[in-house]
Amino acid sequence: MYTYSTIDSDKKLSDLLQSWKQRGITTIAMDFEGEFNLHIYGEHLCLVQVFDGELYYILDPFKVSVPALKQFLEDSDLEKIMFDCASDSALVRKGYDISLANIYDIRVPALALGYTGNLTGLVAMHLGVQDEVPVGNKKKNQMTNWLKRPLKDDQIQYALGDVAYLFSLKKILIALIEEKGLAEQVATTMATIAKPKGPDKPGWTKFDSWKYMNKEEKTYLKHFFIARDTIARKYNVPAVRILEKHRLLEMAKNTPSSASEIHVYCTKCPEGQMEELIKYMLEAKKSADSELKSV
Incomplete structure (x- = not known):
């Protein structure tokens, strides 16, 4: 002891x-x-x-x-x-x-x-x-x-x-x-062990499959990730309790376009935040679409 x-x-x-x-x-x-x-x-x-x-x-x-x-x-x-x-x-x-x-x-x-x-x-x-x-x-x-x-x-x-x-x-x-x-x-x-190796990377770039994703998938993943984390931060809960990482990846690769299609992915989100999450995800899709069109 x-x-x-x-x-x-x-x-x-x-x-x-x-x-x-x-x-x-x-x-x-x-x-x-x-x-x-x-x-x-x-x-x-x-x-x-x-x-x-x-x-x-x-x-x-x-x-x-x-x-x-x-x-x-x-x-x-x-x-x-x-x-x-x-x-x-x-x-x-x-x-x-x-x-x-x-x-x-x-x-x-x-x-x-x-x-x-x-x-x-x-x-x-x-x-x-x-x-x-x-x-x-x-x-x-x-x-x-x-x-x-x-x-x-x-x-x-x-x-x-x-x-x-x-x-x-x-x-x-x-x-x-x-x-x-x-x-x-x-x-x-x-001499440099405690120093960052470079700029801190945003969370959506840390997915193992990030480097294999195309431009559209990366853009959707970024916006969906931000929307998911906005809800998690608001309610101070772990982000995975709102939406799991693998669900974000699935959404980025097979982009949902309606509330009902988004709902299919939100199997873990508490009922109290479900409607809000779907709203944020629809807005995230619009933001991703706009970003892709502007390029």
């Missing part, structure tokens, strides 16, 4: 940062828990778990202000060890205008050494520690609602487990990459 302190105010975070300076701590292990269109609309940072090599902390981003969080996460003098920071960095960049700074992502040296698995496997491989969380409970925690407060102790213990071994792994992996002459390659990748 991990003993931890809770950081639930700007003052507590400021005091923690000051204590690290006084203790000479310049590196921490860090991970996030978030909401990704599972229980409500959109992506939200729900928890920051931290280990400073001696003590554990959970930071509540619902109680700490964005400016205070930004100062902490963008501190270039404080190294943050993470595992696979890509989605976490994108989450705070897009949702909070925060650019993670001074990240050591242990997945980078792991990949350089040929390892492509998850953190649990990496810990087992190099530290001989087997995951003590039963598979069922692990899946439950991965699907948990991190928005709810208070968090249960098993949620917190699960979250802290993701930072417990990062210091030890970093030390081992650094030694291995130096032994194999990969240090320079890893350093080059690490």
Whole structure:
């Protein structure tokens, strides 16, 4: 069991940062828990778990202000060890205008050494520690609602487990990459690991089949996607509860032209939003038709 302190105010975070300076701590292990269109609309940072090599902390981003969080996460003098920071960095960049700074992502040296698995496997491989969380409970925690407060102790213990071994792994992996002459390659990748690879792409372009779609299909998909998400945002529900992704694709390829034809695709939409969704979809089709005609 991990003993931890809770950081639930700007003052507590400021005091923690000051204590690290006084203790000479310049590196921490860090991970996030978030909401990704599972229980409500959109992506939200729900928890920051931290280990400073001696003590554990959970930071509540619902109680700490964005400016205070930004100062902490963008501190270039404080190294943050993470595992696979890509989605976490994108989450705070897009949702909070925060650019993670001074990240050591242990997945980078792991990949350089040929390892492509998850953190649990990496810990087992190099530290001989087997995951003590039963598979069922692990899946439950991965699907948990991190928005709810208070968090249960098993949620917190699960979250802290993701930072417990990062210091030890970093030390081992650094030694291995130096032994194999990969240090320079890893350093080059690490320098930009938390930065976007390019402009953030809109959601409708992230469909696996996007690159295989023709111009008309892409245009309809874009407008149908926007209409679907407008409804989801309005009622603060996951977009898939309004209309599933595969239904959007079907509509883009076999474009409906009437309310009754649209209704056929809306099998998952709650009755209370059905009429509104059909209205938005009809308007979306008109917008797509206009865009295609103007080209």
